[in-house]
Amino acid sequence: MSNHSAARRTATPDDVFDALGEPVRRQIIARLRTGPTPVGKLAEQLTVGRPAVSKHLRVLEGAGLVHHESRGTRNLYALAPEGLVVAQQWLVGMWDTALTGFADAVVDEVKRRGENR
Template identity: 70%
Template structure:
């Protein structure tokens, strides 16, 4: 597994971070708006956002005194590639098993 996939999956291992990603699917949000949608306060949301940003899953841009966070356009690509590789390996093993049992 690549370091990027490992970092992304580790970041998504936390339920609050998964909730943040789900909220951000609706569009960019400020930290305060994210905190209102979650069962944790602004300081905790900020810490979770740093982890998600470090894993390449979210990005931010300053707008005046606020930071708007959004999903990184290609952030989940590495996770998708990893999942596809796992699925392809599993399907190939299943196909081999079926072929062996039919012989």
């Protein structure tokens, strides 16, 4: 799939999570797991119309989560796995920080208890 917005800046975690904060967009992402899909088929599977699906897809593309390719009169959309990497890296960083904080608290508590004996 080609990405028509390849020259745009790299998506940030805020871009990705803002895009995924909308339930319809998460539904679109879930439906694209099976492969490239035309806008019309996505619209048939959702509770919003085709124009709304197109707007949601533009937001997802702007966040780097989907790519699209024009084939004749059809626009096919597919997941852009590299877009999800931004979210994954942010989550891993948050988790690592939380686990480090927890480990430090355990060490401090062990030291404190050792000093009180």
